[in-house]
Amino acid sequence: MFGLKFAGDVPFRDIYITGLIKDGNGQKMSKSKGNVLDPIDLIDGIGLEDLLDKRTQGMMQPKLAEKIKKQTQKEFPNGIPSFGTDAIRFTFTALASFGRDIKFDLKRVEGYRNFCNKLWNASRFVLMNLESQNINNDAKFSSQDKWILSRLQQVKIEVQKHLSDYRLDLMSQTLYEFVWHDYCDWYLELSKPLLDNSDTIGLASDTGNTVTGEALVAHDNFSARYDLDRINGTFSRESHALFGQSYNGKILVLNIAKGGVATAWMLREMKETGVIPLGLLLNYANPIMAQGAAFADFPMIDRFERDITKMVKTGDMITVNPSEGTVLVHSSQISVPK
Numbered sequence: 001m002f003g004l005k006f007a008g009d010v011p012f013r014d015i016y017i018t019g020l021i022k023d024g025n026g027q028k029m030s031k032s033k034g035n036v037l038d039p040i041d042l043i044d045g046i047g048l049e050d051l052l053d054k055r056t057q058g059m060m061q062p063k064l065a066e067k068i069k070k071q072t073q074k075e076f077p078n079g080i081p082s083f084g085t086d087a088i089r090f091t092f093t094a095l096a097s098f099g100r101d102i103k104f105d106l107k108r109v110e111g112y113r114n115f116c117n118k119l120w121n122a123s124r125f126v127l128m129n130l131e132s133q134n135i136n137n138d139a140k141f142s143s144q145d146k147w148i149l150s151r152l153q154q155v156k157i158e159v160q161k162h163l164s165d166y167r168l169d170l171m172s173q174t175l176y177e178f179v180w181h182d183y184c185d186w187y188l189e190l191s192k193p194l195l196d197n198s199d200t201i202g203l204a205s206d207t208g209n210t211v212t213g214e215a216l217v218a219h220d221n222f223s224a225r226y227d228l229d230r231i232n233g234t235f236s237r238e239s240h241a242l243f244g245q246s247y248n249g250k251i252l253v254l255n256i257a258k259g260g261v262a263t264a265w266m267l268r269e270m271k272e273t274g275v276i277p278l279g280l281l282l283n284y285a286n287p288i289m290a291q292g293a294a295f296a297d298f299p300m301i302d303r304f305e306r307d308i309t310k311m312v313k314t315g316d317m318i319t320v321n322p323s324e325g326t327v328l329v330h331s332s333q334i335s336v337p338k
Contacts, residue, residue: 016166018092019101024075026103032060034068037080037104045082048073080106087113094172115176122184143283143307144256148187151178177239186221186256190286208299212319213278216250218242219309222257222282224266233275251279251320253312257289257302267296279320281308281327301325 003011022028023035030036034055041051055072056065090112095102141149155178162171218241229236233248257280270276279299293300301322304311308327312318317330 016096016168018096019099021102021104024103024105026101031055031058032064034059034064034071039088041080042083042088042106042109043085046080048076048079051076051079081110083109083113084116086116090116090172093168094176096168098166115180118184119179122179122188125188144187144190147256148182151182190256190284192286208279208293208297208322210319210321210323211251211279211299212317213249213251215253215281215312215314215316215318216242216245216247216277217253217309217312217314217316219255219307222252222254222280224270228270230266230270230273230275247277248275249278251281251318252277253281253309255283255309257282257285267293267298271296271298281312281320283308301327 003009020028023037025035027033027035036055038046038054041054046054052069052072055068059065059068087109091104091109092102094112095104095108155174158174159171162168162174220241224230227235227237227240228247234244234246235242237243267276276298280293280301281304282300282302283304285293285300285302290300290302299320299322301320312327312329319328319330321328
């Protein structure tokens with residue numbers, strides 16, 4: 001072996017072998033069945049006519065050619081698009097699991113191609129905004145900076161454990177959720193107003209009338225679009241700390257919130273139907289989320305001096321006064337100022 005000859009050691013000591021790779025219907029790939037997927041075609045893409053020729057040439061049973069053509073035309077009416085090498089690699093890593101064959105679905109490949117594009121766009125966004133900028137190593141971290149760094153440390157521990165256990169599928173899932181949801185959907189979105197030089201940076205988002213009600217608290221983030229079942233009035237995202245709990249008529253106390261134009265309409269529609277939180281207290285909300293709350297005349301306060309999720313407990317009766325920027329906790333008679 002060249003490793004022994006040139007480096008004095010074997011090139012690797014552990015070999016990971018995946019399960020049998022089957023087609024999207026769970027059938028073993030076979031040329032006689034005409035369901036073989038060439039990795040080169042997945043990476044570079046291939047048109048329908050070329051794919052039909054490839055699958056029907058040199059067949060042991062030529063009589064099956066017509067059947068295979070019909071199956072291929074039904075499954076790939078426009079051929080196979082180009083997914084790129086990174087998407088293929090990540091797909092195989094994400095599908096690798098002990099004692100289980102791999103059902104190779106092109107929709108999964110497409111999803112992981114979108115993930116790779118997301119990662120590329122996030123990197124491009126960072127590089128564009130850091131170009132010609134000096135990094136201040138002594139800068140104080142904001143609450144969102146501390147949050148993303150704490151999540152990164154958790155992810156590092158989980159990834160190291162999954163690698164040591166050879167659970168490449170769990171490792172991929174952990175990285176996917178961190179990059180897509182925590183980093184891109186939350187942290188980068190929260191950083192955009194801070195990179196803008198508009199007057200909205202650093203301004204508090206206090207909207208709505210004074211309300212009194214029961215608090216529902218979690219040190220978790222908030223998205224009206226993805227976290228709430230707006231029909232039944234419960235938290236619907238399974239990974240959320242308040243999953244399954246009713247938010248209707250409660251004052252939600254959460255960490256970070258973001259929202260777009262859709263959020264503004266959602267809060268307004270929820271208010272019209274009556275299935276809506278009584279108010280919202282946050283450590284931070286982006287300006288668009290604040291505009292949505294104002295549009296719906298929805299009581300909300302953010303950017304407290306201390307972590308609001310540690311100042312209020314679930315079940316506390318509290319009074320929220322957005323005009324003064326204060327929260328009164330009735331059980332302890334403590335007023336939480338901005």
